[in-house]
Amino acid sequence: MKKPISKIIDGKRVIVKKPELLAPAGNLEKLKVAVLYGADAVFIGGKEFSLRSLASNFPISEIEEAVKFAHSHGCKVHVTCNIVLHNENLEGIKEYLMALDKAGVDAIIVADINIMMIAKSLNPAFEIHVSTQTSTLNSKAVEFYHDLGVDRVVLGRETSYENLRSIMEQSPVDIEYFIHGAMCINYSGRCMLSNYFSARDANRGGCSQSCRWYYDLFENGNKLNDETMPPFSMSSKDMCLINQIDKLIEIGVDSFKIEGRMKSIHYIATVVSTYRKLIDAYCEDPDNFVMSDFYKDELFKAANRATCEGFFDGSVDENDQLFNLRDEHPTQDFCMRVVAFDHDAMMATVEQRNYFKVGDEVEFFSPKHENRKMTITQIKNSADESVGVANHPMELLQIKVDFPLDVHDMARKLRK
Ligand code: SF4
Structure with missing residues (x-):
């Protein structure tokens, strides 16, 4: 039986199923900032088997330290093991998962079914979250992963609100949903631009963000763009769902994910503390909550690229793309x-x-x-x-x- 989302307490409705606020951390300093500024959980990458190889990932000794610090503040640590494995990547995976388990991490985030199976065979209690890299966008796929024994599914960033709502009604596992951060111009991470243009595999931690480079446009050898149409990028605006947090809380989303392991401590502190205040204020008195400008003003004090609501309404258009804008708008x-x-x-x-x-x-x-x-x-x-x-x-x-x-x-x- 599903837990109720809200209850009447002392004559007032309050949210009793508060979503977890999950923050990124690219190193120990960022992890401490995320924890202190209000994250309920942080996700980090190990040195191996993780995407974002440039995000100053943690060696096992630092993962142990991160877990100790986070747990002493009541915060959980999830570790990404979400590369798409090729045969040559198989060596050492068991030993690595055993080391993570020993370090006391709360969950691993996995895209490859082989890693899910190995982790469960090593320790049936190992908490497994299905990575957004699997592009899970429907209830049947969520059920499939539940039957495999996973504990949570991180939905693809392409999941609309209507789809999310119907997934939430039936989901037998926890659902994690992106609320803030960068988007891919392809299905999250399922992209070969970087492989073709820089021989770096986006799905094995090497994305060179080729979608954000500047391109000229040619047809039959003739350059089509000129000074009236400068070089363009294919990059999406970042996602920001600050105006939709009430709707997401009311349908019982289990975890709100902020993207950005490469971001600065200032960005992490600002974004985490803003969502922390917003979620707490809404949950305390949802029926009288007023969405003031304070939250948006706070959020944009940190460097943010131009933002949009991604696929929340079901589709994106040219207004959700950056083309030739290079927007960082810290106030x-x-x-x-x-x-x-x-x-x-x-x-x-x-x-x-x-x-x-x-x-x-x-x-x-x-x-x-x-x-x-x-x-x-x-x-x-x-x-x-x-x-x-x-x-x-x-x-x-x-x-x-x-x-x-x-x-x-x-x-x-x-x-x-
Ligand atoms: S190149 Fe761009 S679209 Fe492709 S994986 Fe990297 S960030 Fe995503």
Whole structure:
């Protein structure tokens, strides 16, 4: 019997089946940020058998550390093992899965049926999530994977809301659905552009993102594009379903996935904390929830490409494509991360991430506090000398602040 999605408690309807917020993490630092800024679960890639080979994947020793940190904060760790296996990739898979199991990971994300079978034979309790790489888009395919013994299906990004709703009504397993991040111009990952253009296999972790390169258009040897029609890309806009979160919660989607293991800590902190606040506020009082501009404004403080709602309404058109747009629209610039705080002196030790100077207005944001603004009045370098500007990447500096800060708080420079 399915769990109810909402209940009346003390005369008020509340959501009792809150979706998991699942965040990406390309390395240990990003994982800690995702956990601290509100993720219920994180997904990471191992050094082997994972896509996104450039996403600074984790060796086993770091996976163990990641699991310890995440579990100590009540957060789960899912590890991607979602390459499409060729015969030459078979060696070492058993040993790798055994090491993941021993490390205490909560689930593995798998595309190849062989890996699913090996994992279940090693440990029947091994939690298996079917990767979006399988392009699962219908209820019968979900049932098929359930019969194989998997625990969750990550639907293809091409699943419309109407399809999702009917899958949710019948699904015998958990359903994970993408809510934010990059899209492929082909069925998720089932793409050979990168193989043809750069000899890098998108389905074995090597996608060179050839869809985002710029192309000229030729017909019979004649170039068709000119200065009125510059070179174009085939890239899709990113997906952003912030306006649809209420609908997705009300049909009981089990997990909301944010894409982006290559993204910065600023992006991860901003996107995770925004969806965290939105989901919590909606679940607490869904019938009186008002979708304010606050959530969208927060989201676009981090670097985002132009966004659309992908296949949510069933299809996409030319407005959901980038063509020749190169859009990153951050409304604010990430400038520092707090690494220590001296309460008596009200001085924060910060790690410089982008240029800032005395006189700049900055906004601190944090998993614990509302956003707070202040003007920078003093910056000191490691020799305790006052300096006017912070222009060395990753330099540790001291700044005088107007309010207490915590380690892992971050600041953005407000654009005038
Ligand atoms: S080249 Fe583009 S469409 Fe193809 S797998 Fe890579 S990101 Fe996706």
